[in-house]
Amino acid sequence: MIAFEGVSVEFGGARVLHGIDLRVRAGALCALVGPSGSGKSTLLRLVNRLVEPSAGAVRVRGEDVAALEPTRLRRSIGYAIQSVGLFPHRTVAQNIGTVPRLLGWERARIAARVEELLALVRLDAGLAGRFPAELSGGQAQRVGLARALAADPDILLMDEPFGAVDPIARRGLRAELRRIHAGTGKTVLLVTHDPGEALELATDLAVLRGGRLVASGTALELTAAPVDGFVRELMGGGDLGLRRLGLLPVRAAADAGPPPAGAPAIEEGASLLEALSRMVEARSGVLAVVRGGAPAGSVSLRGLVERPP
Numbered sequence: 001m002i003a004f005e006g007v008s009v010e011f012g013g014a015r016v017l018h019g020i021d022l023r024v025r026a027g028a029l030c031a032l033v034g035p036s037g038s039g040k041s042t043l044l045r046l047v048n049r050l051v052e053p054s055a056g057a058v059r060v061r062g063e064d065v066a067a068l069e070p071t072r073l074r075r076s077i078g079y080a081i082q083s084v085g086l087f088p089h090r091t092v093a094q095n096i097g098t099v100p101r102l103l104g105w106e107r108a109r110i111a112a113r114v115e116e117l118l119a120l121v122r123l124d125a126g127l128a129g130r131f132p133a134e135l136s137g138g139q140a141q142r143v144g145l146a147r148a149l150a151a152d153p154d155i156l157l158m159d160e161p162f163g164a165v166d167p168i169a170r171r172g173l174r175a176e177l178r179r180i181h182a183g184t185g186k187t188v189l190l191v192t193h194d195p196g197e198a199l200e201l202a203t204d205l206a207v208l209r210g211g212r213l214v215a216s217g218t219a220l221e222l223t224a225a226p227v228d229g230f231v232r233e234l235m236g237g238g239d240l241g242l243r244r245l246g247l248l249p250v251r252a253a254a255d256a257g258p259p260p261a262g263a264p265a266i267e268e269g270a271s272l273l274e275a276l277s278r279m280v281e282a283r284s285g286v287l288a289v290v291r292g293g294a295p296a297g298s299v300s301l302r303g304l305v306e307r308p309p
């Protein structure tokens, strides 16, 4: 769906990306992670031609973007950024309707779409007539997300989209993105400096360091066998084992046998990290696993440590 083929980028003679080869398959949520200045935003901005490569090619839906008209390309791709970039003199509804309006949609269709998107990003419909200055940071970022989704693009580029909000709002927005991604099958390329966020959200990760791609793979792959100390540190360092437990469901370590009487319960779809936390809280080395409220075996501290691949 998106392919970087030997892509390098130079700014004023300084090379900031070095021969990047990366494929993002259709339907993936690929997180670009790496330290500040490693080239994440630059890589993202190649996709909608806000940045041009000095060597190599970028393909979107199989086509070399260099051959596509930038304005049309940009209208076909959702783009949400940390600073949100809402138009200050336009209402929330007008901001969300920007791309549909440019595409020539009828007024009634735009209004219906705005209403639908406000519900999708869980914003009160009463906010539609407000101006950006009258929103909280979290609300503004939800509007930014709604605007990026407005014309139902199959590709969404997100550059630190939840950067400017408090941890609770951030958690809510992450859950929204996960739900939207799961429900729509869009291809998402997400820049984040928070590897925990990347591990929680992404189906695939690409790790950049000094303008080079140093690792890529699924969250389970990167946490199972980090290619080097840098990637290991980035993926969690001393917490790597816990991060891994956060990626695996309880059912991956459950035993079929019944739990001891009185064992606290956990849903089989919860993560093993949640199971561990429940064990610590309840001072119990065993939990009863339930599936939709019905008994489905047990999970023990030992199983949790020894079972997951």
Ligand SMILES: Nc1ncnc2c1ncn2[C@@H]1O[C@H](COP(=O)(O)OP(=O)(O)OP(=O)(O)O)[C@@H](O)[C@H]1O
Binding pocket: 011, 012, 016, 034, 035, 036, 037, 038, 039, 040, 041, 042, 043, 191, 193
């Ligand atoms: N328009 C530009 N002109 C000159 N240099 C630039 C430009 N944009 C980015 N750079 C440089 O390219 C390098 C990579 O920047 P980029 O923003 O892609 O990194 P990043 O990994 O997204 O960083 P951060 O996490 O801090 O946003 C940096 O050294 C930056 O200073």
